[in-house]
Amino acid sequence: MLLPKPLYANIIDSYTPRNNIVFHALAGRIDANGGTTLSSGIASAISLFTAGGRTDVLKYIIMLTDREGSYDTALTKRAADHGIVIYTVGLGSSILTSVLTSMAQGTDSSTQNYVGLIKNYVVQELRNNNGDLSRLKFDPNSSRNIVNNYVNQFPTSPYPVFTEKSNLALSLAIHAFHGHNITVKDFKINGNQFSGKLAFHFYDHFGLDADDEINFPGFMDWFTLQHFKLFNGKYVPFITTIDYELPFSGSVN
Template identity: 30%
Template sequence: MSINRGCSVHGKNVGLHGDKTTSGAQCIAARPGMSVMGLLKLYIGDKTTPCPKCGEVGVIVDGDHRCSNSAAVAVDGAEIRCGCPQGSNVLIAPGTIPQLSEASGRMAPVAAPEPEQHAQAAKKPRPEPLPLPARIYTTQRIMDDYDAKDMHYGDLSEEVLKGRFGLTDVSAKVNPYTLTLFPSAPASPYGGFYPGSLTESAPVMVSREESARLMFDEFRKLAKLYSFHGPYKDIITGMINNLQDNHGAPYSSPLLDRALKEQILNDRSEQSSLLRIKKVISRYVNTEYSLYPLKDKEKFKDEIGNYSVLPKFDRQIDKTNGLVITVHDTWATHITLVSLQVSGNSYRATVHYRVQDHFGLDDDDILNPVYREARIFRIWFVLQRYVKYGYKPFITEMNATVDISGSLGE
């Protein structure tokens, strides 16, 4: 015969020792004290007998945190983590339980240590921990990639620039091909001179170095259209100066590091890479030994690679605060789990992001009509790619370290 379980939390039946899972395993209550009809209640962290489907001992990883007794009580439908696909094995807590006979009732106190005996029998060897710090995610595109298409320089002739890319009207100050100055006249940043603005006069020639200096000054002035407010507005000037120095050395800035950290922490979308890291830690930490198993390292790569968008600057405000013109999207990202401390049902961790981008233009950039229409990009492309200038693009590097914390089984 069966009797009503008579124990629920917020409309869900509380799990009891001996309840089964959808895979057919039995749950083992290991926390003494609270019982119903002689059966101990189940809580997060309690285990199961080996799963009939995958052969691994399961662990209850979620429950109702509104209960007391220092842990969340497991209720009907609580997820069981084993070797089966995530979400496929859950606790079954039916509305009734088998009625205990008088004899079995008298035996119940004697059987009380049984869960502990089962737990000892089910205890698995300590898994090999993930050595820290550990790089948990790496993009396919590599760091320090000087062979990337946007890192080419001094490789295009005047004929190619004019014929293939249509770059005849480049600077409003000087003709980069003939090295002749244009008469002083009002000019549009998106096109040529205004009609009727030119006067006939003998052309004035300048040196190659002077023509480059004039175009770099124009480059800096036009950049203010994309970078005129906020703490990051002057970064673009420093990066243009770095390009003009023509040594190709990597560029870094505390302001860029700050911008990266703000982007990571302020991204509260479901595609946040930091959110995905927290989910993996919460789901796969071994609660029995308070460690992250080495065998589950690839879970980070799968979760970040398949379900997150890596940090980049594409908000509306970034179009005018200097971050779109300086970085926008990124080239390569490395994410490192620096440290992890597990205490009971909670954890604290430190995560480091290393991100690189390239301050350079490739063919596709200038073939995009949106970019080609803007004089700033025509100047930039010619300064970088024209064989008679060949200013070296460079790698922009950003670093950010963030601290996270949370509960296991969330």
């Protein structure tokens, strides 16, 4: 457990198995003195994982902050390189959301790989077609949707999937997205240079389907409430949405 200070992070307990009683006691030792440097807290947390110990365990950092703070983005890549997933929690209204969002997104390799794949394909298509956005438009009544066809050509789907080994929390909350749409924002062409943003809107229903593992009484009740026809759709699952933006740029051939 770490406490960020203006120029350093104070480790108040080493990385050892603890029960809830001990965690409550440790939490009581955290105070709100000092400034807010996110870098020191993240760097110290990464060091706890990389200093040695077991390599066959899931690695998570939960960053809680109530202020805007300085942060070295190189630490996000360092965490990702070591298989460490960062979760961020902003407390109050004085936080810098963009920093916390990029910190969390940067260690989500499954989504990063997918949006990077789409970005590279979009840039290549725009480069080869004089920046013509109309080629990328999705038409549900047509089979000539080049982005959708590109993704579907892979023998193994590149779509983001969260597993217990890669991201335990999201494997339970999402596992795999039900669908998404992609919008091009702020698109500009200046001479032979183009730029813009890809806005991904992922969504998933937090429900149970027939092929899910329904082995426990609570899950059986959950499935019954969702699917039993006599309830007439009263207990529908809620929808989880995730928005992800990625800038792109290039030049036409």
